[in-house]
Each structure stands twice: as C-alpha cells, then as structure tokens.
Amino acid sequence: MQPGRPILFRNATVLSMDPAIGVLEGGDVLVRGERIEQVGRELPAPDDAEVIDATGGILMPGMIDTHRHMWQTALRGFGADWTLTQYFVFYYLNWGKIFRPEDIHAGNLLSAIESLDAGVTTTLDWSHGLQTVEHGDAAVEALRSVPGRFVLAYGNLLGAPWEWSNSADFRSFVDRNFGSRDDMLGLQMAFDVTGEAAFPEKGAFEAARELDLRVTTHAGVWGATTDESIRLMWEHGFMTPGVTYVHASTLSPDSYQRIAASGGSVSIATESEQSAGQGYPTSWQLRKYGIPASLSMDTSVWWSGDLFSAMRATLSADRSREHLEAQTGSETVVHNQLRAEHVVEWATMGGARALGLDDVIGSLTPGKKADIVLVKNDRSPTMFPILHPYGHIVFQAGRGDVHTVLVNGKVVKYQHELVGIDLAKARSAVTATVEYAQREIGPQEWHSCMNPEIQQTDVIPNPYTYSDYQGEGVAVKSDS
Template sequence: MTMDTASAGPSPRPATGPGDLVPGRPVVFRRATVLTVDTGGFVEDGDVLVAGERIEAVGRDLAVPGGTAEIDASGGILMPGMVDTHRHMYQTALRGIGADWTLSQYFAFCYLNWGRLFRPQDIHAGNLLAAVEALDAGVTTTLDWSHGLRTPEHADAAVDALRATPGRYVLAYGNLLGAPWEWAGGADFRSFAARRFTPGDDMLGLQLAFDVTGDPAFPERAAFEAARDMGLRVTTHAGVWGATNDDGIRLMWDHGFMTPEVTYVHAASLSPDSYHRIAATGGTVSVSAESELNAGQGYPPTWRLRRYGIPVSLSVDSGMWWSADLFSAMRSTLSADRAREHMAAHSAGKTVVHNRLRAEDVVRWATLGGARALGLDSVTGSITPGKKADLVLVKNDRSPVMHPVVHPYGHVVFQAGRGDVHTVMVDGTVVKYGHELLGDAPVAARAAAAAAAGTVEHFRGAMGEEEWRAAREPGLPDAEPVTGPYTYASPDGDGEPERRGPGA
C-alpha cells in the first residue's frame, strides 16, 4: 500500500453505470481533488484506489489491476466519509416539528410530556430514515444518541434499523425516562448487549449515553462503573445551560471517570476549570453548532476548545429541529466561531485581521475528529492507505456552484451541500453513485418515509389536535411595541403600530 505516484498500468474499463460497481471489484477514483485530511493540504488531479474494504493507494496516474472499475471524479472533491458524533436518530420520524423550539420546550416535549409515546416501531422508523438520510448526505459513520430506549423491544428496533442500512454506526444506548444507574447495570441491558453486538465489529459499535446532573450523591457512578466493566465508551450532554454544569464535571473528576473514552456533547457553558479537566484527561467534545445557536445550551464553544487544545468533532443533534447534514454543521461551526471573534474584537474597539479557525480545520473535525471521538480513527476518517474505504465524492456537473473549485476545503464548507454528493462508499462498497442511492437503500428510504408518516399519525392522534399544534407552533407572550421617531403606538391602544409620515 502506498501514497506514491505511480505509472498508469492496465487501463481499467470505465464504470458506465451502477452495475459496474459490484462489491469486491477494485475501484479507482480518477482525477479528483483529494482531501486526504491526515497529512493536510490536498492532491490535485489525484487518484484513489480501493481494493476490497480498504484504501490501497493515493497518488497521481496510479497503476491499477486489470478489471478495476473507474469513477471519473474530475472536477470533483474526494473527501473522507463524514462522521456524526451525536444524532438522536429516532427523532427523525418527527422531522422539523421543533423548528421554533427552545431547549426548555424540547425538554417539555420529550422528557415531561410526550417522549413516552415513542413505540418500538417509531424508533425503527426514525432510525431507518436518519440512516438513509445520513448516507445520502455523505455521512458514512453516525453515533446514534438513542435515549428513547425504554424497553428491550425499543433497543432491538433501533439496532434492526441500523443493521438494515449499509453505513457504519455506533448505538449510544440511553433511556431518558429511566435512571442510568439502574438500567445500565440491569439484566435487560446486559442481555441486549450480548445478543446484538460483537466485540471488535467496526460496522456497529455500542456506547452508553447518559447525563450527569450534578447531584452530590453522584448516582451516575453505577452507570460509569457498568461502562468500565463492559469496556464501553461514554457520551454525555455536558455544559448545557440550566441542565448539566461544572458540578457534574467535578464529580466525574473526583471519582476518576474523566478519561479519553468520554465525549462531552455541547460543552457550551462550562468554567475554565472544567475545560482544563477535559483537556487534561484526553476527552473530546462534540459540537452541534446549529443546536447551540438555536436552542440555548450556550454559544458554540469551539473558540474555547481551541484555546485549551481539546479535540473537536461535529454533530447535527436532532432532525426534529435542524438540517441534519454535516455540510450545514461545518458552515454553522465556522460561522459561529468567527462571529464570536469579531464581536469580541469590536467590543474592545478592534478588528480581526486573521481568521484563526480555517475551513480545513472544520473539515477535519467533521471527518477525522469524529472518528477519533468514536475510537475509530484507525479505521476511518481520512484517506489513508490501509484504512477502510469510507469515501465521499462531491461532484455535480449540473450545478454552477461546483465550478470552479479554487479553495477545496472552503468549497466543501461554504459552497457544497448534500445535493452535490455524487458518490458514497462505505467499507469499500459503493452505496450511492450518480446522485442516486444504490442497492436496498432506496427501498429502505421509501419504507422509512411510510413508517415515519405512521409515527406522525400516532403522535397527532395520541396528543390531540390542540396539543399537537401547540407543540409545532409554540405561542409567544405579548410584547411591548418599540417606539421611535417613525413608529407610534396606535391611539386605540391595541398595540399595533401606526405608521406616520409621507404618504400616511
């Protein structure tokens, strides 16, 4: 396996359609702008050869075996498959319902009122829809932050959906309506883990997902001990304003549970001391910028994480609210970080003359950073010979937005979108080609959409029209009108502005 430039060997028969891209047949991507991510920079007019499940070589004019299928990647950007480290996949069945929610309204919906309505078939529908959507958008690895697993049947439904799609997944097992110190060590969870997971399987892994409330008694200790006993990583919502705070971090530190195997989701409202502790123990942070900017966990913390040297990954959080693709996550993250730098400078009467966070950095966070957070950086996350072939070709000859490509990393972050994903390869198998999902994925997508419609009907019926509409369209309190030289409160006192001036 090599990254050296090689002479062109036997000419492969170009792939003329999806039928040429059969599993097990070598594939070469030709003449792409290759973002390897591991070494930085990029390879112009580069080739990537895939043999079996793995990347065989990266270079120019690569010699390839006879019978190799060729994908014309000219004019496109070939990048590692993206890695999402925090997605509540089951919630996708209620896509977009929370577009106008705050975090408190989300908590009220899921934790206090309606989270109990999710049936096993609803978990399956949401997971299947999210899994197909992720693949279609170039996300080849997803951590399913699945905190709706109230029963073993719910958990089996989640896994069945993930097994039915050709992506790489990690199920982060959680139960928002149960106490983690009870279910994590319970017989049902242990039996489920033994039945459905194989140690060393890099296509479907298992983690524990729970939060630390800051209770001085630290009841979550039992859940951490269960994770340690079973050799599982932990993902936890930390630094969520009003919910999880520095007390939880201190308790984890005091009891020895802050390790490199912990991912802190959001981490948006913590003290310097907590960031120091995360950095010192090798933890990683999953930033969901669209979520943090909209819901109120705190401002996206990348500017702080960079200061402390804490590794970053990116995530989309929930399709109940946001766009659920990592192009949007990269764009939101970079924009939020730079906006904060500008605002800080302006408040001091200064201006920013150098952008510290670069487009290449957020592409790395969306790929290799995510793989590292999941413990899969030796498997995926970069275009490196020997790694599994999880690849995404961003190419769209029908779109003027994809031409020209002058700054490849910047193009991925600011110009491209999910509609520009031409080819997706997972574990050496092409699952999307020519902007179309292949194999069983289209059937799974149709089934997921139909099942999600059933979930919507179920929730709407169980909640009743009034509650359903209130959830979808949360009301606002009356606001005082803002008066100014051109706007006045109307004399009848109804609060509606009365315009005065020329033409009134």
C-alpha cells in the first residue's frame, strides 16, 4: 500500500465504541492522514484512496493494554509454572539486577512488535527494570523504533521511588526524552506503595505532581500491597483521576469506595490474577462500586501478549464468580451482568480513559486518531457467520485473525503480515539476551528457576478399588 493516500475500509461490521454511532453492519470508515474522517455506509471513495475490502470482517478501534512489563518479554514463557512468590524471588531478589540496557531494549522491541501483531495499538510499558537512566534510554529507543503508540511508565524494582524520582539523573532523562510531549510516546511513573506508616512514597507522588505525570501502581495484591497503601494515599491527597490501580484484587469495600470517589481506574490482568495469586480477578468488585476498568496482560514471562485472551478470561472469570456466589446461597444466575460488549469497551475506550487519551483514541469517531484494527480471516471457519459481533471478538476471534492494523493512520500490518518491521533484528537481540542470561544464571539454576519443584501433597484414599474386569469396559468390584 502506498503511504500518504487516504484509506477506505469498505463493508465491515463496524464496532465504533462510540455511543452516537454504535454498530454498523455493512459500514465504511475513511481515514485521511492521521485521523478518521468519516464513519458511515456507502461512503464515496476519494480518487486516490486505497480501498480495503472488509467484507466478512469486524472493524474496531485498536486495543489498549494498560499494564505490561515489556522488558520481560525477552524471557518469554520462562515463568509458565511460577507463583507470584517465585516471580518476586527471581526478579526482585536474585536476577533482576543482571539485566543490562541492551536487554531492556531487546525485550521492549519484541514486546512492541508483538503488540501490533495482535491488534494492540497502544501499550503501557510498566517498566520497573530501569536500574539506571541508561536502561530508561534503551527502553525509549526501542519503543520509538516501532510504529505503535506507547506509554513508558518509568520504574525501578531495585530502587526507592522517592529517591530515583527526585534524582538529577531522572529529571535529566525526562527533559531529554520528553521535553516536548506527544501522544505517540507518553510518560508515567510506576511504583508501589508498601503501606509503611511513614509513607516514604510521598516524595515520589510529589515528584509526579511536579512533573505533571500520571501514576500507575500495583494495589490490592495479596501479601504485598494492602488497604494501608490505599489509606495512606487517600489521607495524603494522592488519590486522583490520574492514578491507575493494577490488579486491586484484595481490597476492602472502603478502599474500593476511595478509588471510586477519587475517579481512579483499575487495570484488570485476569490471566495473571488467576494464575499468580494476586487475588480473584476484580471485575465483579469494580461493577459494584462503579470503578472504571481497563485490561492488561501483565508479562509475557508467563502469559500471552494479546487482549483477545484478556477479554475472554475476564468475562469468564466474572461469570464464574457470579455463579459461585449464587450457588453458595442455593440460587441460580439467570442473567449475566457482564456482557461481551463491556469487556470490548474495557479493551478500547476503558484503556484510553485510563491513559488520559480518550479524546484521542479508543473509538472510531471522526476526528480521532486512526488507530484501527480489522479482524478478518477468510481462511478461518470460525470467522463466519458473524451474528453477535462483540461476542465474536471475545469468544471466537484471536490474534491470528488480525488482518489489518493502523496506528496514527499508518498501516503497520496488512493481510496478516507486519509492514516495515524488522522481526529478524528483534530475534537477534532477544537471542543475545537469552544467551547472556543463561551464562549469568548458570545452567543448573536456570533449569531450577524455570522448573520449580512440585510440593508433594497427600492424595485422598479412594475406597472404590477395582481389580477384576468382566467384559469390555465393565468394572467389577473385588471381593477383597
């Protein structure tokens, strides 16, 4: 496709995520430059337009991931069998310190490409591997080299946030990389609140306020961040609409009320919460208190990097909790409260609101930036019929069905192939990081970290023992 020409998507099922437009069957979307110009039916094609036949496909806004530790993608899948404790031991206590700036760059590069391939056009990089500003520079360089939309949430898991956020090096980093701000690469601060009575994190919040930066923080994580963290933030006046609370799975009603009252939002990472143990995925709580939500994948050191998985897991976990609560009281759920449309909204407009970009992206609205995903796969038997388009996105489609991706009006994926992206370069960089990590950690420790020991548990004796069989597939109880 020739760059610079208008692009017309023709004859799609359009999920605009704009209440004023709704769902359009047989809809068209015209993109000119960086922006969406028109949404409607049978739009006239400009003479120089590139026309993309979207028949049989679903056109939707680019998805938005509000919490991903992108640097950890260099060790993709390494922690598949970890608990949260094993994650903390590996990165926080033992091996997080070995990652060099070039390793941060490699992980970010691969993760950024992975996002675009899956139709995630905006990703917040919860970048807590930035031990030095050189690590931060490497993270920025990687994100700027990929034609996606990103937010760097600067963090340092090995440093005190009230110290690094007020250091001359960090202030120089901000001036150097974010002296002029744009919506293609934003900046936030990423740190957690321990709940210590002295509230040392106050200095970090003050730095964020001085620099006019949003804050993203892991909250309500079982055994790590508690209601005390929320109370301290509230009493010191740092709970604002510019704070995103990641997970928020194990908080009290009072803490949820404070988040709701302050206008903050929660990033739900359901696959992570279900598997690692932060607490039960919190969508069922957020609905009670009217707290805005967005979705995230957390880290590819464990899980996938696409929001199809996040939407599916979140809807399933929410409904599972509803059934469990009802059946505990000998009742039956007859109406699902959380619908497919809701989780698609969280994956698009919910993410845009959490990042303060809802007037820029998140819906197919004329005038907004053209971050657009076409889900279409004529080779797939699961892509027809499309009867319930929201349900189709959540339960039927997947990253392999992402046909075309636009970011800021630029085609970055077309006909299922990435455009203008050097995947070989990312593979080479990640290979070098893996080889380096293996040498530093050592073969025995590498194997034991990747394959943590299974603790033996007692097996309940089964009184129904069978030793003799009569006839094919028929069991007879032994006389003994």
